[in-house]
Amino acid sequence: MSATIPIKPSFPRAFGIGLAVSVLTAIVMVALLKAGVSPFPKPPSLAFAETLLGRTLPLPAGLLFHTAYVTFWSVVFVRYFPRKSLATALGLAAALWGVILVVFFPLVGWGVAGLAIGPKLIVASALPHLLFGLLLWGLDRYFAPVQSAGDGKAS
Template identity: 70%
Template sequence: MAAVERHGRSWSRAVGIGILVSILTAVVMLALTAAGMSPFPKPPSLAFAETVLMRSLPLPVGLLFHTVYVTFWCVVYVRYFPKRDIWTALLLAAALWVIILVAFFPIVGWGFAGLSVSPRLIVASFVPHLLFGLLLWASDKYLPGNMSGT
């Protein structure tokens, strides 16, 4: 059982899940933005990249920041969380959502919970985090390599 568990928590599997989840969440959010349904002034990962690098940047740089961030948290979940079920994945997603509201939005200049832009940012930021939690759990549970069923 230990060999199976190690395989289910391998670095390559964890990074692969992270990249998959980052691509799927980015596709959904970019589609919503293209459809005019996003209340964000710009993609949050792009806003963060521009804040960190203190300059205007193209969207692919924001997508790279998004991929690194999402992959990091997926790796933490797959490699280090002792219990990997839907509730744990959703709890991680909820914790990250709270962090975006109280730390990330103020850092990029959108105010606490994005309220200096619009109260709609609260719900608009919840949706991708919920999607993140569901995709993370499903990817870990159903992609090959996790024979333990946790």
Template identity: 35%
Template sequence: MTQHRLRKGFVYGVAATIAMSILMLLALVSEVSPVPQPIPKAVVTQFFGSGIPKPLLMALAVGLHLGYGGLFGAVLARVARPVTIQQGLALSIGLWAVMQVTFLPFLGWGVFGTAITPKIAGATLVLHLVYGGVLGCAMDRDTSSAAGASPTTTD
């Protein structure tokens, strides 16, 4: 049953990452985002350099982002029973905080993005709250519907 629960958490994490990414891309395309480029793309470029072919760069960035989101969906499914929206939001705030003090400085953007603009911290917080809200809501609804189905279908 635990593997099934982890798989579901991973899938919900990927779905939540897609929701977050849609909002991120809409903000970038509409030029309201203070982020100069998608962070997963910036991380991959930092690791592999700017000479990487664009299709490979994008595939790696998307894979990294979806994999990271899925992994933490599985982690949440593993450590919280049942998962609530509040737990999804708490996870997302934790992930956001780690990103602010590790990934952004790694990119040269400074802690909380302050080397570019402090608006990055707020924008990325909103995106992470979307991730956590979608993840927590989906997992909470799944747990609620499974609990109402029958005792043999719960994990």
């Protein structure tokens, strides 16, 4: 009897899922910002990029930071998390949301949990992280490698 060794998902697959999650979440966030529904003074990734570089930047620069951040954490989830359940994906999303509230928001001058701007930022920042977790889990499942019946290897 041969033991089946779990295969680590390929980097290109993980990177592709990360890019897809990044693009889909960016579309939603930019649409809400343009519609005037978003309570953020500017996209958090743009605020972070401007703080980091110390100057005003155009929206595409913020989207690049968003893409790098989301893709990085998506690759970590897809390649290295041993259990890829919905609860695990939402747990990662919740942990990243916590980091946004206590690290990124104060760093960009919005205060802990964005309270210097207003309490609406707490919920407004939770929703994109929820979307991140759902998309990450769903796309990882959708693009899961198919195992051949006879050889135990993914194709």
